[in-house]
Amino acid sequence: xxxxxxxxxxxxxxxxxxxxxxxxxxxxxxxxxxxxxxxxxxxxxxxxxxxxxxxxxxxxxxxxxxxxxxxxxxxxxxxxxxxxxxxxxxxxxxxxxxxxxxxxxxxxxxxxxxxxxxxxxxxxxxxxxxxxxxxxxxxxxxxxxxxxxxxxxxxxxxxxxxxxxxxxxxxxxxxxxxxxxxxxxxxxxxxxxxxxxxxxxxxxxxxxxxxxxxxxxxxxxxxxxxxxxxxxxxxxxxxxxxxxxxxxxxxxxxxxxxxxxxxxxxxxxxxxxxxxxxxxxxxxxxxxxxxxxxxxxxxxx
Amino acid sequence: xxxxxxxxxxxxxxxxxxxxxxxxxxxxxxxxxxxxxxxxxxxxxxxxxxxxxxxxxxxxxxxxxxxxxxxxxxxxxxxxxxxxxxxxxxxxxxxxxxxxxxxxxxxxxxxxxxxxxxxxxxxxxxxxxxxxxxxxxxxxxxxxxxxxxxxxxxxxxxxxxxxxxxxxxxxxxxxxxxxxxxxxxxxxxxxxxxxxxxxxxxxxxxxxxxxxxxxxxxxxxxxxxxxxxxxxxxxxxxxxxxxxxxxxxxxxxxxxxxxxxxxxxxxxxxxxxxxxxxxxxxxxxxxxxxxxxxxxxxxxxxxxxxxxxxxxxxxxxxxxxxxxxxxxxxxxxxxxxxxxxxxxxxxxxxxxxxxxxxxxxxxxxxxxxxxxxxxx
Numbered sequence: 185x186x187x188x189x190x191x192x193x194x195x196x197x198x199x200x201x202x203x204x205x206x207x208x209x210x211x212x213x214x215x216x217x218x219x220x221x222x223x224x225x226x227x228x229x230x231x232x233x234x235x236x237x238x239x240x241x242x243x244x245x246x247x248x249x250x251x252x253x254x255x256x257x258x259x260x261x262x263x264x265x266x267x268x269x270x271x272x273x274x275x276x277x278x279x280x281x282x283x284x285x286x287x288x289x290x291x292x293x294x295x296x297x298x299x300x301x302x303x304x305x306x307x308x309x310x311x312x313x314x315x316x317x318x319x320x321x322x323x324x325x326x327x328x329x330x331x332x333x334x335x336x337x338x339x340x341x342x343x344x345x346x347x348x349x350x351x352x353x354x355x356x357x358x359x360x361x362x363x364x365x366x367x368x369x370x371x372x373x374x375x376x377x378x379x380x381x382x383x384x385x386x387x388x389x390x391x392x393x394x395x396x397x398x399x400x401x402x403x404x405x406x407x408x409x410x411x412x413x414x415x416x417x418x419x420x421x422x423x424x425x426x427x428x429x430x431x432x433x434x435x436x437x438x439x440x441x442x443x444x445x446x447x448x449x450x451x452x453x454x455x456x457x458x459x460x461x462x463x464x465x466x467x468x469x470x471x472x473x474x475x476x477x478x479x480x481x482x483x484x485x
Numbered sequence: 486x487x488x489x490x491x492x493x494x495x496x497x498x499x500x501x502x503x504x505x506x507x508x509x510x511x512x513x514x515x516x517x518x519x520x521x522x523x524x525x526x527x528x529x530x531x532x533x534x535x536x537x538x539x540x541x542x543x544x545x546x547x548x549x550x551x552x553x554x555x556x557x558x559x560x561x562x563x564x565x566x567x568x569x570x571x572x573x574x575x576x577x578x579x580x581x582x583x584x585x586x587x588x589x590x591x592x593x594x595x596x597x598x599x600x601x602x603x604x605x606x607x608x609x610x611x612x613x614x615x616x617x618x619x620x621x622x623x624x625x626x627x628x629x630x631x632x633x634x635x636x637x638x639x640x641x642x643x644x645x646x647x648x649x650x651x652x653x654x655x656x657x658x659x660x661x662x663x664x665x666x667x668x669x670x671x672x673x674x675x676x677x678x679x680x681x682x683x684x685x686x687x688x689x690x691x692x693x694x695x696x697x698x699x700x701x702x703x704x705x706x707x708x709x710x711x712x713x714x715x716x717x718x719x720x721x722x723x724x725x726x727x728x729x730x731x732x733x734x735x736x737x738x739x740x741x742x743x744x745x746x747x748x749x750x751x752x753x754x755x756x757x758x759x760x761x762x763x764x765x766x767x768x769x770x771x772x773x774x775x776x777x778x779x780x781x782x783x784x785x786x787x788x789x790x791x792x793x794x795x796x797x798x799x800x801x802x803x804x805x806x807x808x809x810x811x812x813x814x815x816x817x818x819x820x821x822x823x824x825x826x827x828x829x830x831x832x833x834x835x836x837x838x839x840x841x842x843x844x845x846x847x848x849x850x851x852x853x854x855x856x857x858x859x860x861x
Contacts, residue, residue, distance in 0.1 A: 193750035193752075194750070194752065197750065197751065197752045197753075197798060198753075198793065198794055198798070199793065200793065201793060221806065222806055222807050224744065224749060225749045225750050227744070228740070228750070229696050229715075230736070230737055230741065232715065233715045233718050233719055233737060234719065234722070234723065234737050235741075235818060235819065235824055236824065236825070236826045236827070237818050237824065237826070238741075238815065238818045241818060245810075275829065276827045280827055280832060283827045290814050290818070293810070293813065294807070294810050341696070341697040345697065345701065345702040346701045381651075381697070382648045382695045382696075382697035384652075384695055386695050386696040387649075387692065387693065387694070387695045387696075389732050389736050389756065389759045389760070390692040390693070390731050390732055390736060391653070391688060391692065391731065392777075392780070394652050394653045394656075394695070395695070397653075398651075398652050398695070427787070427793070428784060430783070430784075430787060431783065431784055466792045466793040467791060468787050468788065468791045468793065
């Protein structure tokens, strides 16, 4: 399957292990990714807060670039925040022809035009796995079922709310996909209070204590529920849950040490990829407990 | 057709001296009836002591906010059949709302939290000068902007769902901040700037919202409180240039400037620039900014030590190949006197060019593109 690929900013900045993991996983799933090198930041909610016309134009530009990739089935992203921020703009662009025409005027000098959705789509890798690739295909390609690995899902707000904007009308189980993918990888999903809550990242520079209290609380809940690790389709969540986890510790007054995996890393482990190719050695919270479990599986096989 | 449903209700009576407990009730109702109907039937037929506030039973009085299967909702506009389908283990779980103290069973103390916070934002009009002889004359266009905030019925469901309030009970919160926008956006109010300054400087004000969409998701009246908070931020920074102590201004400026410069984000530059009102140099000079950055220092060291952040990533950021196009778009949009905003609350969604969706005719489309904001 050929796809226009929007990796986002953070996967090429502070979470390069995510970008690498996606590159390693794609061929294993028969995906040909055409990276949108000219595309711009989604605005992550901040540009939307600053100026709606600006953010709608910037994302219409990304969509237009994706739509011009010959033979692509659609566009894939690897960031919950990109998904939500882009869906918000797409909702406005698709809602009103006059508004869309106005936004497209800004793109005209570049020879670009966003055409209303129709059969075209923009999906996070999580949605792509379940809806386009299919869990049966994923199961077939799993060579290392992650038996005994207990994984807590962490979605990221932007990919689960608001449901009306995010296509839940047509795909009502989108808030359960992580559990389904964890199971398809042979691992065991762990229920805990924070799975669909906010990681706190958007206010880490605005109200640090509240931000880290959220991150810390969710990791503590996952720990109490017996998770070996947490998995997320959102690199911004990863920044608060992994990079900032040591900083969050004082706000929940306990040790945490909860490894946080990117979604392509978890899938990659089940597809038999190497720890290093997936960048699992490049986390702030050591992923050793996960690596040890996976190594034990390999030994048993 | 009548079916039998199980309601699992969280009970609590402070006067009993006992802890809260769960109690199950079987009720018989057609699936299209409401969870509130179920609770009232259980109260009528099985236990008259079940406590719940309710009045209109038509989602307008805003009295019967509860949590159903963990989601904050009005009990009266939640169909019992659908609630049963979403229920874990078949029993519909009904709890009092979150983020507010429980008075008894499903009744929470709205005065202690919700109404106190609404009072905090001065929820009345503050016009200037003598009132006009007759009514105030207001341009209908200018009221489009506040219509959505005015639809609030003060049920507290968004307060219950708020994830920022969960970690910070002092957060002013979604309902009260939506109410604040209702006056900030009202052309008759003469104190928009004072209101914004107050809410921007308060550490529990507009910059304490974590942008999680929980309030947008649960609001039974589609007020989208978070969107109103974002409008407050937009007015504070864009219209009045309020440089707050919470870095709200700095964060927005640093972020939008970086995308103008590079087209994609440099996290390494975002942080120091956020603390310096968008400027790297000011970040070195402001004592508060230096303190904040010093607090961040261990994070950056850990990032480097783990190998996830290389010094090159941290220091060098290249611009997009077509960055001139991004800058042109910025210039085209930002050189306008007024911001263009499409209000989906007014026009509804989808299919406007086919002319099929309600209220999406040509006139409505034009009317929907409200030009908000003003030059400071």
